[in-house]
Amino acid sequence: MDTVIYLDNNATTRVAPEVVDAMRPYFEELYFNPSSVYEPARRVHSAVEKARKTVAKALGGVRSDEILFTGCATESNNAAIFGTVAANPLRKHVITTGVEHPAVYEVGRELERRGFTVDFVPVDDEGRINTVAYVRALRPDTLLVSAMHANNETGVIFPVAEIARLAKQTDPSIIVHTDATQTAGKLPIDLRSELRNVDLLSLSGHKLHAPKGIGVLFQRRGTPCRPFLIGGHQEDGRRAGTENVAYIVGIARAIELAAENHDEDESRIRELRDHLERELVARIPYVHVNGGAAERLSNTLNLAIHFIEGEGMLYQLSAAGICASSGSACTSGSLEPSHVLRAMKVPFTAVHGSVRFSLSRYTTREEVDRVIEVFPQIIDNLRRLSPYWDVAKQAPREKALSMMEQTEMEHV
Ligand code: PLP
DSSP states (O other): OOOOEEOBTTTOOOOOHHHHHHHGGGTTTOOOOTTSOSHHHHHHHHHHHHHHHHHHHHTTSOOGGGEEEESOHHHHHHHHHHHHHHHOTTOOEEEEETTOOHHHHHHHHHHHHTTOEEEEEOBOTTSOBOHHHHHHHOOTTEEEEEOOSBOTTTOBBOOHHHHHHHHHHHOTTOEEEEEOTTTBTTBOOOTTTTTTTOOEEEEEGGGTTSOSSOEEEEEOTTOOOOOSSOSSOTGGGTSOSOOOHHHHHHHHHHHHHHHHHHHHHHHHHHHHHHHHHHHHHHHSSSEEETTTTSOBOTTEEEEEESSOOTHHHHHHHHHTTEEOBSSOTTTTTSSSOOHHHHHTTOOHHHHTTEEEEEOOTTOOHHHHHHHHHHHHHHHHHHHHHOHHHHHHHHSOHHHHHHHHHOSSOOOO
């Protein structure tokens, strides 16, 4: 494969070589079923339990029986939400936000179809949760609050500790779930102190340099939640199915690595992201950073490029060997504007022209500099073809700016 500049790490990440090394024996000599009784199988079982302890420790020193291994974050989210609903049939009110990943957002829509009242709390123009609307939505009969830790498209971080505290203050039996898929490995997750009011937390291996196809669900002891997959005794009867041993070992090693390197990775990645942001904003006219004024993950840059037909942007980046995304992996490829950017009221002139660059510990300064060199030229070329740009560039700057305020385009 030709060399690529991979800046789509919120979609998936490269598996770390250390993770591959840790997993390899469980494909080769240690392939036994961890439920079997013979000695080599018991060694495999021990590896699973050691991995569970590692993950429990990394999440703030929770109990290892509070950690379930799943197939992905989508499964963890579905299991958390449908499991809570199934275990608590008397309550029919759920709160989530308007910018969740589809693995929560669509579950919310499904609950509505099943007769639940679901409040999708709005965000402001920077993608920050509207706390007043959230507090108003909380009711004594609320069953569940599910709010993501950080947004996959913009990197905007939600104050999950505060969201959870406010829920428990309304009624200690409200169950709080957070989708921490984008924060694991990037932000500290401490379920014993800062996030002590969170009952359920999801994460995914492939966002933190472990493989695709492995997830974690933290389920605080005593949280009423019915099993999602039944038909086996594995995971204490809470998630049936033979354990994906190599991947379980892999996700634990990836979490361990993220913790070991966190401070160094975080400051280096932030510096590179800030450099990319500064230079692109300086070189491209009519651009703004989606969520730029909010607290954001250090690796994510989501740019609204006004007056452009955006699908071409990703293809031209791709032709230059640069991988980026126009939204989350699940929504890019569709011409529907992302529900996240819509919820943030990103103006019509930019909602189709938003691009997300997401960095990782493997991103280099040379790669970022190459994007800074190539991307403004791509925008320039595309704008020449854009009917919106024709209108905008002839308008006085104030008029163009006022067009940028609109959420619907009336001019062209
Ligand atoms: N939640 C968030 C915030 C995500 O970013 C993603 C993946 O993009 C998911 C859930 C789904 O993760 P998985 O691919 O492990 O199902």
